[in-house]
Amino acid sequence: MQIPAEAIVFYALTAITVLSGLVVVTSRKLVHSAFALVFAFSGLAGYYVLLSADFLAAAQVLIYVGGILILILFAVMLTHRIESLDIRSETLQLLPAIAGCGAIVVLMLLAVYRTPWAVKEPQVLTQTAQSIGSLFMTDYLLPFEVASVHLLIALVGAVIIAGKRGGQ
Amino acid sequence: MIGLHHYLVVSAVLFALGMFAIITRKNGVAILMGIELVLNAANLNFVAFSRYVWGGLTGQVFAIFVIMLAAAEAAVMLAIVIAVYDRFQSIDVDRVDSLKG
Amino acid sequence: MDLATYVLIALFAPLAGATVQIFLGRRLPRHGDWLCVGVLFVSFVASIPTFNAVWANPAFKLQILSEWLTLGSFGIPLGLQVDGLTGIMLTVVSFIAAFIHLYSVGYMHGDPRYSRYFAYLNFFTFSMLGLVLADNFFLIYVFWELVGLSSYLLIGFWFERPAAANAGKKAFIVNRVGDVGFFVGILLLWTQLGTFRFEEVFKGIAAGQMAGPLLTVTGLCVFLGAVGKSAQFPLHVWLPDAMEGPTPVSALIHAATMVAAGVYMVGRVYPVFTPDAFVVIAYVAGITAFFAGTIALTQFDIKRVIAYSTLSQLGYMMLGLATGGYVAGLFHLVTHAFFKALMFLAAGSVIHALHTQDLREMGGLRAKMPVTFWTMMAGSLALAGVPPFSGFFSKDAIIGATLGFVMAHPQHLLLALFAVGGALLTGLYAFRLMFLAFTGAPRDREKHHHAHESPPVMTVPLVVLAVFAVGAGWGGWFERLVRPPVELPHGPAGAHTLALALSLLAAGLGILLAYWTYVVGKISAGRVADRYRPVYTLLFNKYYVDELYAAGVVRPFLALTRGCAAFDLGVIDGFVNWCGRFTRGVSRVQGWIDFRIVDGAVNLVGNAIRAWGAVLRLVQTGVVQNYILVLLGGVLVILLLKVL
Numbered sequence: 001m002q003i004p005a006e007a008i009v010f011y012a013l014t015a016i017t018v019l020s021g022l023v024v025v026t027s028r029k030l031v032h033s034a035f036a037l038v039f040a041f042s043g044l045a046g047y048y049v050l051l052s053a054d055f056l057a058a059a060q061v062l063i064y065v066g067g068i069l070i071l072i073l074f075a076v077m078l079t080h081r082i083e084s085l086d087i088r089s090e091t092l093q094l095l096p097a098i099a100g101c102g103a104i105v106v107l108m109l110l111a112v113y114r115t116p117w118a119v120k121e122p123q124v125l126t127q128t129a130q131s132i133g134s135l136f137m138t139d140y141l142l143p144f145e146v147a148s149v150h151l152l153i154a155l156v157g158a159v160i161i162a163g164k165r166g167g168q
Numbered sequence: 169m170i171g172l173h174h175y176l177v178v179s180a181v182l183f184a185l186g187m188f189a190i191i192t193r194k195n196g197v198a199i200l201m202g203i204e205l206v207l208n209a210a211n212l213n214f215v216a217f218s219r220y221v222w223g224g225l226t227g228q229v230f231a232i233f234v235i236m237l238a239a240a241e242a243a244v245m246l247a248i249v250i251a252v253y254d255r256f257q258s259i260d261v262d263r264v265d266s267l268k269g
Numbered sequence: 270m271d272l273a274t275y276v277l278i279a280l281f282a283p284l285a286g287a288t289v290q291i292f293l294g295r296r297l298p299r300h301g302d303w304l305c306v307g308v309l310f311v312s313f314v315a316s317i318p319t320f321n322a323v324w325a326n327p328a329f330k331l332q333i334l335s336e337w338l339t340l341g342s343f344g345i346p347l348g349l350q351v352d353g354l355t356g357i358m359l360t361v362v363s364f365i366a367a368f369i370h371l372y373s374v375g376y377m378h379g380d381p382r383y384s385r386y387f388a389y390l391n392f393f394t395f396s397m398l399g400l401v402l403a404d405n406f407f408l409i410y411v412f413w414e415l416v417g418l419s420s421y422l423l424i425g426f427w428f429e430r431p432a433a434a435n436a437g438k439k440a441f442i443v444n445r446v447g448d449v450g451f452f453v454g455i456l457l458l459w460t461q462l463g464t465f466r467f468e469e470v471f472k473g474i475a476a477g478q479m480a481g482p483l484l485t486v487t488g489l490c491v492f493l494g495a496v497g498k499s500a501q502f503p504l505h506v507w508l509p510d511a512m513e514g515p516t517p518v519s520a521l522i523h524a525a526t527m528v529a530a531g532v533y534m535v536g537r538v539y540p541v542f543t544p545d546a547f548v549v550i551a552y553v554a555g556i557t558a559f560f561a562g563t564i565a566l567t568q569f570d571i572k573r574v575i576a577y578s579t580l581s582q583l584g585y586m587m588l589g590l591a592t593g594g595y596v597a598g599l600f601h602l603v604t605h606a607f608f609k610a611l612m613f614l615a616a617g618s619v620i621h622a623l624h625t626q627d628l629r630e631m632g633g634l635r636a637k638m639p640v641t642f643w644t645m646m647a648g649s650l651a652l653a654g655v656p657p658f659s660g661f662f663s664k665d666a667i668i669g670a671t672l673g674f675v676m677a678h679p680q681h682l683l684l685a686l687f688a689v690g691g692a693l694l695t696g697l698y699a700f701r702l703m704f705l706a707f708t709g710a711p712r713d714r715e716k717h718h719h720a721h722e723s724p725p726v727m728t729v730p731l732v733v734l735a736v737f738a739v740g741a742g743w744g745g746w747f748e749r750l751v752r753p754p755v756e757l758p759h760g761p762a763g764a765h766t767l768a769l770a771l772s773l774l775a776a777g778l779g780i781l782l783a784y785w786t787y788v789v790g791k792i793s794a795g796r797v798a799d800r801y802r803p804v805y806t807l808l809f810n811k812y813y814v815d816e817l818y819a820a821g822v823v824r825p826f827l828a829l830t831r832g833c834a835a836f837d838l839g840v841i842d843g844f845v846n847w848c849g850r851f852t853r854g855v856s857r858v859q860g861w862i863d864f865r866i867v868d869g870a871v872n873l874v875g876n877a878i879r880a881w882g883a884v885l886r887l888v889q890t891g892v893v894q895n896y897i898l899v900l901l902g903g904v905l906v907i908l909l910l911k912v913l
Contacts, residue, residue, distance in 0.1 A: 154240035265891025
């Protein structure tokens with residue numbers, strides 16, 4: 001039985017993503033979690049390539065790995081003494097969480113397999129960047145503009161909230 | 169053949185992991201990581217449905233909006249974490265319970 | 270500068286002095302006496318152009334007007350006017366007041382409230398000058414009251430002494446009785462004529478807009494004000510008591526300001542009085558003139574003798590005004606101002622030297638105090654009406670007017686008797702005082718030994734005033750300046766000659782009697798007193814007027830107030846207390862209901878909610894993850910329902 005290349009890549013990506021996701025969730029050291037998150041995000045970028053969403057894969061790497069993760073690392077560094085290497089993250093309500101999350105996985109899987117999806121034959125897509133760009137400028141112009149304002153507000157708000165040092 | 173189900177299963181697992189982090193971790197930054205996992209799980213769903221069910225690029229556009237929101241949220245989170253740390257000398261969320269009844 | 274400016278300077282200089290003095294007096298060098306004396310001389314100098322103007326043209330009239338208060342159609346004008354009478358009064362008042370101020374520098378030397386004294390004195394003068402200048406009833410009433418206030422302050426100046434404090438209160442209250450009359454009179458005039466201005470009031474009366482009994486009553490009301498201020502019978506009681514004030518104040522009150530105000534006012538509003546009113550005024554004045562003279566005979570306090578003589582002379586002035594001697598009455602006001610100020614200041618000089626006011630402790634001062642003696646002598650001669658001293662001319666004119674009136678109306682013969690008898694009494698008491706104080710052997714050797722002439726700051730005013738006391742009657746200047754505002758009836762031709770003869774005779778007889786009694790000793794005062802003991806006692810006790818007031822007014826009033834107080838305490842307070850107790854009982858019941866039932870219900874609700882809230886708050890842990898976990902549970906339930 002020949003195993004198609006797509007399947008090998010998919011299962012490899014799945015292994016990377018789920019394992020690093022587990023590390024993110026369970027590691028006691030925050031820095032470890034953060035670096036595991038890098039791999040999880042990268043794995044997701046791989047999925048996007050498989051799903052022939054090339055622009056999205058690039059955006060995933062640029063924004064998540066290059067931007068958000070740096071922010072998270074900053075948050076870790078700024079709020080803890082850098083010298084203390086084991087910055088521990090403790091846990092609470094562990095058992096109910098395990099039960100709840102397990103249940104939710106089971107239920108979701110049930111839903112996934114029970115639903116009769118109207119699956120189409122996937123189109124071969126190339127050059128998504130240009131199409132997405134024209135979609136932003138036409139059909140999704142309003143959400144695009146709202147999103148830009150939203151980013152500006154978030155930026156200003158972040159500066160104001162973080163700028164109130166030593167207040168009260 | 170890798171199909172829609174595979175992606176949906178991976179997405180569900182990632183969602184559950186993120187949820188687990190949100191519920192159990194005390195550290196605010198760790199909770200944020202959980203949130204990012206949940207958002208990425210959703211994104212994976214969007215893209216997978218876009219590819220296998222819907223066709224077209226709508227799902228990808230939504231995924232880009234989600235990434236953008238995540239970026240904004242991360243920036244605000246950083247600010248909040250700094251402010252909370254400034255005030256409580258800790259970012260353990262169970263210590264920040266001024267609203268406790 | 271035009272004349273109006275001078276007038277305003279003359280009026281406001283003393284006010285400025287008083288204002289500065291009351292605030293800064295104690296910090297000024299010499300406690301500011303130079304300032305207060307200075308502004309008075311400024312005032313006097315500023316009044317000279319006015320006098321010149323009226324002298325050059327007796328019909329001269331200057332008016333300074335301004336609207337003070339306008340309420341719709343009702344306006345109160347503030348106005349000053351200068352005519353012949355005002356010109357004279359302005360000059361005389363500021364002149365005499367200036368010298369009294371100067372004299373006070375010596376007399377009040379060393380007093381603890383030296384600076385305040387001068388502030389009051391300045392204010393007193395300001396009030397009088399304003400009263401003289403006012404051209405309407407409203408303003409004259411304002412200054413009228415200011416005069417009353419400042420007299421109260423000055424009479425009670427030594428308020429540590431109960432007698433002085435009481436005298437101040439008495440002067441104020443007795444004056445108030447008169448002021449109420451004045452006020453009612455002004456209001457009557459206003460309601461009838463709608464104006465306060467003298468000119469318009471006179472015009473209205475001349476045009477017959479107000480006449481008959483109403484006008485008579487109005488005139489008598491206005492006169493009641495003068496009765497209080499000029500100390501006419503029966504409101505004269507405050508004046509002798511006012512002797513408790515410092516002697517220069519007495520001089521100011523008697524000569525230039527307070528008592529002159531009443532006479533001046535009657536002269537100023539002359540057309541308001543009807544002939545009927547004048548008859549009443551004449552009798553009041555005659556009684557005052559005669560009986561005050563009789564009281565003066567029996568008094569031993571040097572200042573009281575002069576005070577009663579003032580009463581008597583004020584009676585003369587009023588008598589003159591009331592019997593058609595308009596010019597004579599006001600002329601007597603001016604000459605009397607000079608010689609009475611002089612006599613008070615001289616008496617003050619004696620008191621200053623001897624530290625006693627009792628005539629029985631004096632005697633033989635002539636050699637010790639020559640200036641005081643000779644100036645006092647000039648004053649006494651003027652008072653007695655001996656030619657050519659000033660008092661002769663004015664008093665002679667008054668008696669002339671009275672005799673003329675009596676000849677025209679023989680039923681009022683009593684007035685003539687009062688007038689002539691009063692003249693005799695004047696000579697008698699004036700020289701009784703002179704002989705007792707200055708001649709014969711000293712009766713108190715100790716005091717006599719220490720007596721000495723007063724310092725120049727006191728004697729110079731005496732000499733200056735003495736010159737005027739002698740010469741103020743000469744030359745007919747007063748008749749030139751003052752014209753009656755209404756046509757006066759002329760008495761029979763012979764009246765004046767008869768008056769001349771009678772007044773000379775009366776004055777001479779009075780002086781002679783005094784000489785016989787107190788110098789030669791042919792008549793023993795003591796034996797006369799013994800023979801007519803009841804009369805003497807009556808006179809010595811001033812006809813018991815004060816006691817009459819005490820019995821007739823004060824005590825019934827006190828009884829009434831006590832009755833009111835008892836009623837208030839017993840009935841009204843009782844009712845109020847009963848209301849209070851009743852309310853308290855009702856509210857106690859209400860309180861019980863409120864506390865037990867209403868509050869109970871409210872508390873029940875509150876407690877129930879709180880208990881329920883205590884349960885609910887357990888859910889609110891403050892840890893977000895708890896909430897999320899619960900949320901997750903909810904989602905699970907929904908999923909279960911959907912999937913299964």
